[in-house]
Structures are given as C-alpha cells and as structure tokens.
Amino acid sequence: MQAHSVLSVALRAACLLWLFFSQTLYASVDNSEIQALFPKATRIEPKQDNPPVYSVYQLDDLLGYAFESQDYSSLQGFSGKPIRLLIGLEPQGILVGVKVLEHHEPVFLHGLGEQALFDFVEQYRQQDIRTPIVVGGRQATTVDGTSITQFDGVSKATVSVVILNETVLVSALSVARQLLDDFAGSPLATPRSDLFEPLDWQQLLDRSYLQHWEISQAEVEQSLNQHIAYFPDLDIESPEQPFSELYFAYLNTPNTGRNLLGEAGFARLTSELKANEQALLVISSGLYPHVPDDFIPASAPSRLVLTQNDKAIELHDMNYNNGDILGSLNTPISEGVAHIFRIKPHAGFNPAEPASLQLNVSLRRNPLVESSAPFTHPLTLDSTLFDIQAAPAVHKPVPVWLRMWQERGWQVGLTLLALVLLSMVFMFQHRISRHGQAFHVFRAGFLLFTLLFLGLYAQGQLSVVNIFTLLLALGPDFDLTVFLMDPVIFILWSFTFVSLFIWGRGLFCGWLCPFGALQEMLGWIAKKLNIKQLKIADPLHQKLQWIKYVILVGLVLTAFLSLTLAERLAEVEPFKTSITLFFMRSWPFVLYALILLGMGLFVHKFYCRYVCPLGAGLAMLGKFHLFSWLKRIDACGKPCQHCKNSCEIGAIKRDGSIDYGECIQCLECIVILNNDNQCVATISAEKQARKARKRLEQRDIIATDTPWRDAATPTQG
Structure with missing residues (x-):
C-alpha cells in the first residue's frame, strides 16, 4: 500500500507538471527567421x-506574409505533437519557403536526422498553392483531370511528411482565403443591376435602403458610468446634441448607389471596385464621428467595425473623390464626415444576411485614464435587391488519413488476412498442434512474414513511443485521425489491444513483433551453430524480469515532463535502428542493437525477456485476459518438467503453471502436449499400457497351456 501511495503521488505530480509545461506559449518568431524567407524585406x-500574420514589405511594396502553422492547424504529428512551421506566402499565392521551427518526430530526431526533414521542406519553395500538392502517389492528375504537384517523400518517414504537407496546405490556404483576393469566393447574394427606380433621400430612408443611427449623450454616460462633461476632448454645445449621428448605405445596388451618387458617380464607383468587392457609405456628425480628426485616408478606421456571424469584417477607405463625398452625394446633409469603405472579397460578407455596425467609443479623462464602450446597430438590407444564390457545393478533399489507407490498400488487405489466419490458428491450436512438423513450418513462415513484410516493408513495428503518445493525446481534444495516419500500425495496435484480453500479450510478442521474430531467427542460427545456450537460474530470472517494468514506468513519467527527453530515452528499444532504419544510422545506435541481438545468441530472446518496455506494458494489460488457452494436465509439473525445460522463454513454472505475463505463446508446449511421442505423461501412460498388455498376453498364454497339463495328469479315484 505504501508503494502504491508513492506511485500515485508521483503520477499526480507528473500530470501537474505536464499541465504547467503544456500551457507555456511558443516563443515568438524572430525577425531574422522571417528575413530568411524574404531576403529583400526592409520592413x-x-x-x-x-x-495572425506578419506583413513583410520592401519599402512600401508588400512582398507577402509570414505566419506560423499552429495558428491555423492543430494537426498532430506522428509523435502526438504538432509540427510547428514558419511559412512564407507571396500575394500571388506562391510559397516563398517553409521553415521548421519545432517538431518531435522521432524518426528525424533520433533516426534519419533532421537534414532529411529540411531537404523535404525545401521542395515547397516557389510552389503555387492553387495546385494540389501530394507526397508520393502515383497519379499526376486528380479525378477531375486537374494537375497536381508530387513531392518526393522520405523513406521510413511517410506519415510524418504527409502530416507536414497537410499542415502547410491548410495553413497557407487559410491565409490566402482571408488576405488574397484571388482565393476568395464570390458572395452568395449579388446585387440586381436591372432593378432601379429614382428615389430621394427621404424615400431611401423610408425603405431602409439608407439607414439612420443616433447615439445620445445619455446612452454613452450610462455605458461609461460617467458624466460626459468629464471628458475634455468633447466640444459639447448642448445636452440635446447627439453624441454621434450616423447614416449608412450599401452602395452596390443601383437603387442605393445610383440614387446617392448619381449616374456618373455610380459608374465611377463600380469601375474602382475590383471583382466581388462591395462598398459601404458611412456619414456621421455630432460629438464623436466614425473617424477621428487625424484619420489617414485609404486606411482602415479604428472606430468603426462591420460584423457578421460574430466575425469582424475590416473596412478600407476608398478615398473616393479625394474624400469630398458629401459634395457629390444627393443629400440634404451639408456638414459631417463621409467615407466610402471597400469590403474585400476574402471577408466573405453576404449582404443578404444579418450584419451590424459597431462604433467603438474611447474617451480620455486625462493622459492616464481612458474609458471605452462599444455600440452596435443592425445592418439589414432588403433581400429583394439581390439575386440569392444557392451555396456552391464545396468539394471536400479526401482526408489525409483516408488517402493513406487508400494508397496502402493492398498492405491493409494482406495484414488483415494474416491476422485472420493467426486468429484461426490460436482458436484451433489443439487440433493444429497435433501435426507438429507442419506447425513448426507454419510458425517459421509466419515469423518470416512478420519480419520481412510487417516490419521491414510495411513499417509495422509497434513501439512504447506509441503508448505514451496515446496517453498524452487523451483529453477533450483527442483526435483519432492522428492514429489513423498509419493504417498498418493502427490495425496492429487495434488487434493487439483486443487480443490482450483474449489470449494475453503473447500473441503479439510471439508472432507479430518484427524484432521478436528477428531474435527468434537468431535463436535458430544459434542452434545450427551449436552455440551453447546460457541457462539463467529461476531466482535470478524472476528478478531480471522487473527491469523492463522499471524502464516502462520511467519512460511514461518522463513523457509527461518532457516528450523530447522521453523520445531520446525510448532508444532503449532497438526497433528503430534494426527494423525502421535497418541499421542505417550512426554507429552507437547500431552497436547497441547488435549487442542486444548478439546476447540473444546465448540467451534466448534476451531483450524480450528482460529489457523490452513495450512487452512490459502489454503484459500489464494482458493480465486481464479472459481465457487460459494453454492446456495443462495433472502430470504437468507433478512430476513432468518436459514443457518447462523446453520453454526457451522461461514462462513455465516448476509446478507446471504458465506465467501469461511472460509467455510469448509460441505454442510449443501445446505441440508437446498433443503429440504422443513428446508428452512425457503420454509416453509414460503408453509404457504402462504396453506393460499391461504384455502381462495380459502372458496370462493368456498361461491360461491356454493349463488344460493340456490337466489332461496329461492321471486323476485319482
């Protein structure tokens, strides 16, 4: 109980520390990193x-935008953490480059090296985001015939680079749709150019084509909770004077634009507006107009905001007629401030839907004290002025995880077929194991399939890294698609998890682990070479087994504190070196893997028995298996020790019982049990049967001979 309490406290402390570190904000991007993407930048x-973007200029010319991927995409990498990128985009939709700011992808950190990742992102330079970009693939066109750009992937890191590519495209297209005119869709409501009738100022007001909004001094005082006379910047002439009086109108419709601007003015406005741009007229007077006295023409107003669907839509002054708008309007108003504001297409403003204008009031009592309050007024336009279009059917791209499954369809099919076959073998193990030689041939072939196909080709080596990646991903933002990125890994993990509660951990460790298969094959070689096997005494064997559990707990706790450190410590697994990278990495990792494999020549599956944290994790869950499939008989362990002596993994105890936490379910004990020429109990019973038959035969002979003797003996009288 005491050890349990200590472990509980340690886990809670680790979780709290992890929550603290997870709230730490990313370090801001240094200007030198942006400068590297835009060498000509002066500002x-x-x-x-x-x-959220950085605007980059050469003098007053806009070169483009730099932005960080985490502001637009939360897609997690293979490690369970997002890949953080700095992306540069020109106004024409051309990527100027991509820089990796932070990542936790194990295959690049501790395997292939980061240079392979940097070489991959170099392919984005000068790519047009209008053209779909795919990693690898076999087709040069999409289904509808459009061309695509194919990037060279990174061998052994397919999932990581596919996720990175998706992150780049999601981020870049999101920025483009908001800031680049060519990427914005046209409005769902277009003004009817054929609808016009002459209307004067009052008629425009009566029909709400022109709208009026007045804010009184009392409203402002109530919102600010202060008397308006306390603000020295206001030139108050009388208490009845409006704080702010505004008129506003949507100018793209002829019934509004032509009547307010006149025929020539409306034609001029239309020519100045770019495709799908919209215009809004705002006139204000009173103590607080919609722009301050020092407002810079052709800029965005700080006081006035257009909102729709809880989204702020930026207004840009057109500086129409050099700012002299009142003089060109058909209006009775002679004093005040007037502007025509441009609404850009990327804002997605739909004039047929409800919107509102917001006036942000900010008043100073003195240089140190300022009071602020927003005021809003609905902007509702007559829908009869527009042609309402049905929302275009947006073609949703195939999710990246689904694309991975489609591209690896035959691998998925072959993996599923192998798992079905293995399940059948385990369900009918007693019937199949009666044919000992055929079973051994099948097992050898399946282990060869596991090593060559599942491991070296399909990269289906499960790892303890997957376990703490899952633990860190659990939470309200859990996203299953991260784990669907690699179909073979997902299938193997799903099958392994289910099988843990049916057969225990042995089905994976003994049949589906590529590194385990490699170790077993080395055991075959050791037997062929007559290498003497070291027998570890049971007491020492029991103690050494705890090493892998200590390693597992240490890795999981470390992962909550520092994922990067945990990934480095996870190199205790030689899987990446031997299976994922096939020994193509720096010599210390290769030497470590070779030492473990070499020890397996003398101690059967040394790594699996004493070091493997993945096996420890599976064993902990495997203790909840529902069935004990490995049959035992009364003679097992009392006195027969044949299965125990033949169990190379050391999972059979002296009393004949099986330690399912250590058993790899090679089924050798079942082969022995079901073969009359191997099971000692069966052999002994057969010997007893033979002796019994022999005694019966001798008794029959005696019984046959007795009558003859009786006949030859004279009888007495």
Missing part, C-alpha cells in the same frame, strides 16, 4: 491578430 510589421 516586417508586428504580428497582427486577425488573421
């Missing part, structure tokens, strides 16, 4: 909020 604006 880099601070990061703006909506959308």
Whole structure:
C-alpha cells in the first residue's frame, strides 16, 4: 500500500507538471527567421491578430506574409505533437519557403536526422498553392483531370511528411482565403443591376435602403458610468446634441448607389471596385464621428467595425473623390464626415444576411485614464435587391488519413488476412498442434512474414513511443485521425489491444513483433551453430524480469515532463535502428542493437525477456485476459518438467503453471502436449499400457497351456 501511495503521488505530480509545461506559449518568431524567407524585406510589421500574420514589405511594396502553422492547424504529428512551421506566402499565392521551427518526430530526431526533414521542406519553395500538392502517389492528375504537384517523400518517414504537407496546405490556404483576393469566393447574394427606380433621400430612408443611427449623450454616460462633461476632448454645445449621428448605405445596388451618387458617380464607383468587392457609405456628425480628426485616408478606421456571424469584417477607405463625398452625394446633409469603405472579397460578407455596425467609443479623462464602450446597430438590407444564390457545393478533399489507407490498400488487405489466419490458428491450436512438423513450418513462415513484410516493408513495428503518445493525446481534444495516419500500425495496435484480453500479450510478442521474430531467427542460427545456450537460474530470472517494468514506468513519467527527453530515452528499444532504419544510422545506435541481438545468441530472446518496455506494458494489460488457452494436465509439473525445460522463454513454472505475463505463446508446449511421442505423461501412460498388455498376453498364454497339463495328469479315484 505504501508503494502504491508513492506511485500515485508521483503520477499526480507528473500530470501537474505536464499541465504547467503544456500551457507555456511558443516563443515568438524572430525577425531574422522571417528575413530568411524574404531576403529583400526592409520592413516586417508586428504580428497582427486577425488573421495572425506578419506583413513583410520592401519599402512600401508588400512582398507577402509570414505566419506560423499552429495558428491555423492543430494537426498532430506522428509523435502526438504538432509540427510547428514558419511559412512564407507571396500575394500571388506562391510559397516563398517553409521553415521548421519545432517538431518531435522521432524518426528525424533520433533516426534519419533532421537534414532529411529540411531537404523535404525545401521542395515547397516557389510552389503555387492553387495546385494540389501530394507526397508520393502515383497519379499526376486528380479525378477531375486537374494537375497536381508530387513531392518526393522520405523513406521510413511517410506519415510524418504527409502530416507536414497537410499542415502547410491548410495553413497557407487559410491565409490566402482571408488576405488574397484571388482565393476568395464570390458572395452568395449579388446585387440586381436591372432593378432601379429614382428615389430621394427621404424615400431611401423610408425603405431602409439608407439607414439612420443616433447615439445620445445619455446612452454613452450610462455605458461609461460617467458624466460626459468629464471628458475634455468633447466640444459639447448642448445636452440635446447627439453624441454621434450616423447614416449608412450599401452602395452596390443601383437603387442605393445610383440614387446617392448619381449616374456618373455610380459608374465611377463600380469601375474602382475590383471583382466581388462591395462598398459601404458611412456619414456621421455630432460629438464623436466614425473617424477621428487625424484619420489617414485609404486606411482602415479604428472606430468603426462591420460584423457578421460574430466575425469582424475590416473596412478600407476608398478615398473616393479625394474624400469630398458629401459634395457629390444627393443629400440634404451639408456638414459631417463621409467615407466610402471597400469590403474585400476574402471577408466573405453576404449582404443578404444579418450584419451590424459597431462604433467603438474611447474617451480620455486625462493622459492616464481612458474609458471605452462599444455600440452596435443592425445592418439589414432588403433581400429583394439581390439575386440569392444557392451555396456552391464545396468539394471536400479526401482526408489525409483516408488517402493513406487508400494508397496502402493492398498492405491493409494482406495484414488483415494474416491476422485472420493467426486468429484461426490460436482458436484451433489443439487440433493444429497435433501435426507438429507442419506447425513448426507454419510458425517459421509466419515469423518470416512478420519480419520481412510487417516490419521491414510495411513499417509495422509497434513501439512504447506509441503508448505514451496515446496517453498524452487523451483529453477533450483527442483526435483519432492522428492514429489513423498509419493504417498498418493502427490495425496492429487495434488487434493487439483486443487480443490482450483474449489470449494475453503473447500473441503479439510471439508472432507479430518484427524484432521478436528477428531474435527468434537468431535463436535458430544459434542452434545450427551449436552455440551453447546460457541457462539463467529461476531466482535470478524472476528478478531480471522487473527491469523492463522499471524502464516502462520511467519512460511514461518522463513523457509527461518532457516528450523530447522521453523520445531520446525510448532508444532503449532497438526497433528503430534494426527494423525502421535497418541499421542505417550512426554507429552507437547500431552497436547497441547488435549487442542486444548478439546476447540473444546465448540467451534466448534476451531483450524480450528482460529489457523490452513495450512487452512490459502489454503484459500489464494482458493480465486481464479472459481465457487460459494453454492446456495443462495433472502430470504437468507433478512430476513432468518436459514443457518447462523446453520453454526457451522461461514462462513455465516448476509446478507446471504458465506465467501469461511472460509467455510469448509460441505454442510449443501445446505441440508437446498433443503429440504422443513428446508428452512425457503420454509416453509414460503408453509404457504402462504396453506393460499391461504384455502381462495380459502372458496370462493368456498361461491360461491356454493349463488344460493340456490337466489332461496329461492321471486323476485319482
């Protein structure tokens, strides 16, 4: 109980520390990193909020935008953490480059090396995001015939680079749709150009084509909770004077634009608006107009915001008629401030849907004290002025995880077929194991399939890294698609998890682990070479088994504190070196893997028995298996020790019982049990039967001979 309490406290502390570290914000991007993407840049604006980008200029010419991927994509990498990228995009939709700021992909950190990752992202330079980009693949066109750009993938890191590619495209297209005109869709409501009738100012107001909004001094005082006279910047002439009085109108419809601007003015406005751009007229007067006195023409107003669907839509002053708008309007108003604001297509403003104008009031009592309050008014336009279009059917791209399953369809099919076959073998193990020689041939072939196909080709080597990646991913933001990225890994993990509660951990460790298969094959070689096998005494064997459990707990706790450190410590598994990279990495890793394999020549499956943290994790769950499939008989262990002596993994105890936490279910004990020429109990019973038959035969002979003797003996009288 005391050890349990200590472990519980340690786990809670680890979780709290992890929550603390997970709240730490990313370090801000250094301007030198942006400068590397835009070498000609002379000015880099601070990061703006909506959308979060850095605007990059050469003098006053916009070179493009730099942005961080985590602001637009939460797609997790193979490690369970997002790949953080800095992306540069030109106004024409051309990528100027991609820089990796942070990642936790194990295959690049501790396997292939990061240079392979950096070489991959170099392919994005000068790519047009209008053309779909895919990693690998076999087709140069999409289903509808459009061309695509194919990137060279990174061998042994397919999942990581596919996720990175998706991150780049999601981020870049999101920025493009918000800031680049060519990527914005046309509005769902278009003004009817054929609908026009002459209307004066009052008629426009009566029909709400022109809308009026007045904010009184009392409203402002109530919102600010202060008397308006306390603000010295306001030139108050009387208490009845409006704080702010606004008129506004949507100018793209002829009934509004032509009547307010006149025929020539409306034609001029239409020519100045780019495709799918919209215009909004705002006139204001009173103590607080919609722009301050120092407003810069052709900029965005700080006081006025257009909102729709809880989204702020930025307005840009057109500087129409050099700012002299009141003089060109058909209006009775002679004093005030007027502007025509441009609404860009990427804002997605739909004039047929409800919207509102927001006036942000900010007043100073003194240089140190400022009071602020927003005021809103609905902007509702007559739908009869527009042609309402049905929302275009948006073609949703195939999810990246589904694309991975489609591209590896035959691998998925072959893996599923192998698992079905293995399940049948385990379900009918007693019937199949009666044919000992055929069973051994099947097992050898299946282990060869596991090593060559599942391991070396399909990269289906499960790892303890997958376990703590799953633990860190659990939570309200859990995303199953991260684990669907690699179909073979997902299938093997799903099958292994289910099988743990049916057969225990042995089905995976003894049949589906590529590194385990490699170790078993080395055991075959050791027998052929007559290498003497070291027998470890039971007491020492029992103690050494705990090493893998200590390693597992240490790795999981470390993962909650530092994922990067946990990934480094997970190199205790030689899987990446031997199976994933097939020994193509730096010599210390190769030497470590070779030492473990070499020890397996003298101690059968040394790594599996004493070091493997993955096996430890599976054994902990496997203790909850529902059935004990490995049959035992009364003679097992009392006195027969044949299965125990033949069990090379050391999972059969002296009393004949099986330790399912250590058993790899090679089924050798079942082969012995079901073969009359191997099971000692059966052989002994057969000997007893033979002796019994022999005694019966001798008794029959005696019985046959007795009558003859009786006949030859004279009888007495």
